[in-house]
Amino acid sequence: MSPLAKPAGWTEPLPEARPPADMAIYHLPTGTYETRAALAFRGGSFRDKRHFAASAVLVRHPDGDLLIDAGFGADVAAHVAMLPRFMRAPYRVGRTAGEQLDAAGYDRSRLLGVLLTHSHWDHASGLDSLWGTRVWLNADERRYAAEDSDGKVFRHVSPGHEIHEYGFDSRSYLGFPSSHDAYGDGSVVVVLAGGHTAGSVIVFVTVPSGERYAFIGDLTWQIDGIRRRVERPRLLSKLADSDPDQLRQDLLRMIALDGLMRIVPAHDLSSYDGIPRLTPEAAARLR
Template sequence: MIYVWTGLALVGIAATLITFRSFRPAPLPAPAQWTDPLPTASPPADLAIYQLPTGTYENRALFAYRGGAFRDVRKFAATAVLVRHPAGDLLIDAGFGADVEAHIATLPSYRRTPHELGATIRDQLRSTNYDMTSLRGVIITHAHWDHVSGLAELDVPIWMNEAESRYVERAKDAAVFRDVASRREIHHYTFDGPPYLGFPGSHDVYGDGSVVIVEAGGHTDGSVVVFVSLPDGRRFAFIGDLTWQLEGVTLRAERPRMLQILADVRPARVRDSLLQIIALTDRMHVVPAHDIHAYDPIPRWTSSNRRHL
């Protein structure tokens, strides 16, 4: 018995050391920057994007990326992005909804961190007399609760690919999505386009290159990156949860190993996609979904933006 106990103790000590080390800085190798021409895009002159913050929740940088500090308590964004296009508007993710307290209550207790609620997407749009018939749907980067809670108040199709449909059928972390989606139409799209900026498949939403969804599974089975090209030449990459904070890109810092195990379906795939995004940082602005400051270049939606397209 003493030998068994000693063996288990050694295993426990080794596991603790490995876990501790996984929080230390360990930058990924720097990928070669993308030097090929960017894909052709012809966005209409009046295409625009806006951020709609719906609230925040707290987390420590220690748990967000390797090298983060325990004392660095951050507000993680729950923000949607409205894409205004003459062929119909789209949202990227949906943020917190009116039932977010109930959605948070479904989480394990260790994941219920302090949070602040803002106005929902529906309330923000209604307060500016936005024409809801202009909204074609919501592209979800993936089906976790903090990206889909606000879908409950939006009577529009949810844009989702086949791999994410399979994920939501089985994953515990998709319980909130299953609840809100049971009352919504699902618009299934496929990656029917060519490889795009190093990603294996793509879907050109409007056919003009202005909004292109690429396959980037790994965080969930069908998680995606959404690339947006603006008329002034600026490009944005909305990367969902490939990394939770910009340091994942600027410092090439993955999630700590323990968090990879808890959060990612295929951590190696997340790493590959993150490196591909890092290779593009000189060519476009990268927006991790939960980094508040990543949204700074995007204007907020206000009543002055509600022009008819």
């Protein structure tokens, strides 16, 4: 399987970011499900069993916190049952994002909302344990979630959640033509990458140490898509992606950034290594 042509690496200065000194991020793992590598990226092996992550990431910011995605919810079994049979896979559940916040003594009034990279079930299921929390969606993804068959679980768990619809301005960001600066300080910047779903996004986060992260949702399901420069298998792309050509263009943009930041595909478990968990001690520092 031939890889995509290697794009030129990013050579311009990275965008300015001024993350507050007390900004931090935390990994909230909520479970995993099994998929063969052959079904995750072109050239993968059927013998290679991958444990796909279902996680949320808490972004602590003095102007209010955000969760990137929601992971598995309390009623995940019912959510899986809503899927077409060919999409169901063996899964293991842990504590929901809501349960982890509560166990750490986190003050939920700090949450500005759940910023979904997109509205598919394994990113939105956990909204059922985050009662009343706003959901951040752009107009394209809001429409997709309301109309597409793959938005069924989202439509089931979203009642009771206010939708905060954010937009993009014309300022380009790392090769993406439009962006949304969540806090106005460059620490969390959202770009439209509407290939997987109509309103899929990538969330770029810069922490006080200067380390940068790119939470790329399902642009690729495993980091192999970046490192090997490969797309999803054709049949899976046909079933899963709204615009494969757009997805390829955005994948190449991210490949050009590899090495300049930590790239975190939502379902690549190892890509979260090094992001701390939320502990009571950490939550105490957020008060």
